[in-house]
Amino acid sequence: MTRRQPLYPHVPKSRKPGLGIPSPIQGVQLRFLPDSPEFLTLSVNNTGLRGRLDSVVRAAIKRANEVRR
Amino acid sequence: MRAIPEAQAKPRTITMEDFEEIWKPRGWRLIIIGPTSSWRQEWGEWEAIRDIVQNALDEAEAYQYGYDSEGFWIADKGKGVAVSDFLLGPPKLKPDYARGKFGEGMKIAALALLRKGYPVHVETIDREFWIIFLEQQVNGKVETLAALWRPNGSRTGTKFHIIGYTGPSFDYYFAVNLPRRLILAEVPSPINVPTIRYNQLIRAEGMASSPAGGVIYTRDIYLQDIKSTFSYNLWGLELSPDRHGPKSEADMWLDMGRLWSGVSNVYLLEEFLPMVLEPPVVQSGESRYIRMDSWDMGSEPGSKKRYADLIKDHAQIWQAAWNKIVGIDAVIRTTSRWDGMVKHLGYRSVTLQHGVTDALATAIMTDLVLIRESQARLRDSEIVPDPMLTRTALIHLNLARKIALKFRVERVQAAVIPPASERARTAGLYDHVREEILIHLETLESATKTLDTIIHELGHHRAYKASGDIQMAEDLMPLHSEKMTEVAAYVIGSTAANEFDENFKGAVW
Numbered sequence: 001m002t003r004r005q006p007l008y009p010h011v012p013k014s015r016k017p018g019l020g021i022p023s024p025i026q027g028v029q030l031r032f033l034p035d036s037p038e039f040l041t042l043s044v045n046n047t048g049l050r051g052r053l054d055s056v057v058r059a060a061i062k063r064a065n066e067v068r069r
Numbered sequence: 070m071r072a073i074p075e076a077q078a079k080p081r082t083i084t085m086e087d088f089e090e091i092w093k094p095r096g097w098r099l100i101i102i103g104p105t106s107s108w109r110q111e112w113g114e115w116e117a118i119r120d121i122v123q124n125a126l127d128e129a130e131a132y133q134y135g136y137d138s139e140g141f142w143i144a145d146k147g148k149g150v151a152v153s154d155f156l157l158g159p160p161k162l163k164p165d166y167a168r169g170k171f172g173e174g175m176k177i178a179a180l181a182l183l184r185k186g187y188p189v190h191v192e193t194i195d196r197e198f199w200i201i202f203l204e205q206q207v208n209g210k211v212e213t214l215a216a217l218w219r220p221n222g223s224r225t226g227t228k229f230h231i232i233g234y235t236g237p238s239f240d241y242y243f244a245v246n247l248p249r250r251l252i253l254a255e256v257p258s259p260i261n262v263p264t265i266r267y268n269q270l271i272r273a274e275g276m277a278s279s280p281a282g283g284v285i286y287t288r289d290i291y292l293q294d295i296k297s298t299f300s301y302n303l304w305g306l307e308l309s310p311d312r313h314g315p316k317s318e319a320d321m322w323l324d325m326g327r328l329w330s331g332v333s334n335v336y337l338l339e340e341f342l343p344m345v346l347e348p349p350v351v352q353s354g355e356s357r358y359i360r361m362d363s364w365d366m367g368s369e370p371g372s373k374k375r376y377a378d379l380i381k382d383h384a385q386i387w388q389a390a391w392n393k394i395v396g397i398d399a400v401i402r403t404t405s406r407w408d409g410m411v412k413h414l415g416y417r418s419v420t421l422q423h424g425v426t427d428a429l430a431t432a433i434m435t436d437l438v439l440i441r442e443s444q445a446r447l448r449d450s451e452i453v454p455d456p457m458l459t460r461t462a463l464i465h466l467n468l469a470r471k472i473a474l475k476f477r478v479e480r481v482q483a484a485v486i487p488p489a490s491e492r493a494r495t496a497g498l499y500d501h502v503r504e505e506i507l508i509h510l511e512t513l514e515s516a517t518k519t520l521d522t523i524i525h526e527l528g529h530h531r532a533y534k535a536s537g538d539i540q541m542a543e544d545l546m547p548l549h550s551e552k553m554t555e556v557a558a559y560v561i562g563s564t565a566a567n568e569f570d571e572n573f574k575g576a577v578w
Contacts, residue, residue, distance in 0.1 A: 028407070028440045030539055032447040033529050034489035037496040037512065039413065039544070040521045043528075047554040049561060056564040057517060057578075064573035 079139075079188040079232050082202040082212060097217045099203070102155055102176055106202050106212040112181035118143065118239050119290060119312075120174030121229050126289055127168050129226065131245060134238055140187065141238065144228040149194030150175070155216050168288040176200075180214045188232040197222045241276040242291035244269065244302040251277050251300075256331030256379075258304035258324070261370040268328040270337065271300035282353070287315070295354040298340065301325055319360065322424070326361035330376040330428065331369075333383040338390035345429075346395070347420040361428035377428050384432035391433045395419055398492060400434045401426060407436040409545040414443055415492025439490065446487045447498060450507055453483040461577050462513035468572040469508060469523040472560060476527050480505035483513055497522035499529040501539050506530070516576040524560060528553025 035043075044050055071090040077083065083092070088099050121143050125132035128147025135142055155176060179189045179200035191198040197219060202212035240246045251274060255267035266288075273283035279294035286292060286302040293314065295301070305324040307316040315321040329341060343350035345359065360366075363377035380387060391399070400411060402418035403426065411418045418436050421429060430438075455463055462483060470481045484507040486495040496512045499505075506526040512518045531552035532542035541548045563569060 027437055029444060030410075030440070031502050032444055032450075032498045032500055033526075033539075033543060034443065034447055034486070034493070034495040034498040035413075035522070035525055035544065036415075036489070036493045037518065039493075040496050040518070040525050043525050043544070043550075043553065044521045044557060046550070047557050049554065049557045052561050053520070053557060054517065056561050057520060057573075060564045060567070060570060060573045061516065061576050061578055063567070064570050064576065 080199050080201050081183055081188045082204050084204045092217055096219045100216050102214040104214050106184050108180060109177050114236055115239055117178035117181040120178040122243055123168045123290060124175050140232045141234040142228055142230045144226055146226040150227050152218055182231055187234050190230040192222050193227040195222050196220050244286040244289040247277050253337060254332045256328050257369045257371055259370055260304045266304040268304055269302040270328055273298050273300045297353040297355060322358040323360045323365055325359050327366050327376045330361060331379045333386050335386050335390050338387060339394050342390055342394045345422045345425045347422050360424035380428055381431045387432035400436050400439050401430050403435050403437050407440055409543055410440055411436045413544045414490040443489045450484045450486045458483055464575045465513045465516050465519040469519050471572050472523050478530055482507050483510055485510060497526050499526045501533050516578055524556045525553055527556045
């Protein structure tokens with residue numbers, strides 16, 4: 001029988017997020033707001049700033065790496 | 070002894086003189102039952118036959134019927150009828166489990182038939198009766214219900230003969246006459262004395278259909294039509310004294326709920342669900358009224374198991390029907406408050422009729438359970454210490470930390486974050502309790518994905534700090550969009566102003 005491999009075997013388990021006690025809303029302790037990769041991209045697109053963001057970031061990476069050379 | 074005139078051979082109305090001259094000499098005795106011929110004017114042939122059959126079923130669980138040269142007959146193989154059974158007195162209440170309640174239907178049935186012009190002959194164990202009107206002179210003529218009887222009769226059971234009746238037998242109004250193939254499911258009713266009675270789900274076809282679609286029988290006897298593709302035979306409710314309806318409408322729909330709680334055929338559940346969605350996909354009588362409240366349905370008396378738990382026992386079957394009819398990505402909506410979060414987790418909320426929501430929620434996932442499970446999974450996120458990160462990931466993480474510090478968020482961590490649901494991976498999350506942002510290891514391998522994440526998560530943080538309400542900070546909320554746009558604008562401005570150039574060294578697009 002093969003053992004199930006851990007997803008990230010190289011990563012040591014350090015600590016879990018600290019405990020906190022959020023107030024219950026409609027019977028759910030809502031503490032974490034999770035986001036999928038697709039939704040993250042989409043939400044930034046929806047700000048209308050995607051073009052400018054990509055442009056300045058590309059330029060910054062280029063600048064930083066040129067200085068580095 | 071006077072000869073029996075032709076008109077008296079099958080008597081309907083006689084006088085005391087007739088009795089004394091014709092009947093008494095032949096061994097007949099007379100009992101006065103009581104009511105006059107105008108009693109229960111609303112009763113006709115159906116009500117009369119209904120109550121005769123009801124008595125037969127209470128006696129023997131089955132009845133026979135047919136037509137002969139004399140008219141129509143109804144028979145059972147019960148213990149027979151006593152003379153005293155024909156006397157009207159204080160109601161002799163039948164037990165709760167019986168079909169009838171007051172035990173007077175047989176007399177009123179005979180009265181109604183006589184009034185309609187049909188002589189009524191009853192042959193029972195060791196005696197026979199003619200039910201008659203006794204005509205008496207009391208300031209005019211009064212017809213009083215009475216019976217002639219004498220020892221004779223059969224050895225078993227009772228046979229009612231409705232002389233001259235050639236009308237309908239109403240056999241389709243009694244569930245015991247339905248062909249077995251129409252019975253789709255049987256679930257124990259709350260009645261188990263003297264024997265277990267089963268609520269029956271019936272296909273609304275042929276004998277079990279009505280112009281509305283289906284029929285509701287109560288304890289084997291027609292009660293009312295129902296707009297449905299199903300008919301029902303229900304035992305766990307009481308009828309009003311006139312038998313024209315249930316004593317409580319709610320009890321009838323609750324008993325229907327008990328029946329559906331025990332149905333375990335996936336094809337039937339696939340027919341049930343479209344009726345109880347809100348709005349209903351199939352508009353039916355069940356849609357608005359059926360009730361499956363756990364407490365009110367109570368327990369099945371044999372196993373003592375709660376009816377609602379029967380749904381839980383068949384959860385996989387309910388889920389299969391749900392997945393096919395409503396969708397694999399659908400959860401039960403308990404409140405619209407969670408619609409955004411549910412959508413965010415890759416699902417959609419679907420409303421059910423109020424009366425079935427709680428019960429079906431024991432088998433099918435609700436928005437609350439989805440979110441609770443998601444929160445529990447996310448609690449298992451594992452923070453990865455900086456020394457364990459790849460060089461690129463650490464560069465991107467430090468860039469994110471620098472941006473976050475501008476918004477006074479001091480905790481930005483790399484993490485292995487579980488999927489938020491079975492339908493949604495997690496690239497980043499905001500923990501409003503610790504004011505901490507976690508970014509998934511995979512996300513950190515790309516500068517642009519890291520920036521998307523930190524901008525989005527800081528949007529959550531800023532919205533939460535601005536409103537003090539985590540609900541206002543959720544995805545798809547206007548305040549979150551507004552704050553996220555502000556953060557994005559800040560990142561663009563600062564990056565363009567070379568503010569983060571040190572942090573972009575070694576960054577990968």
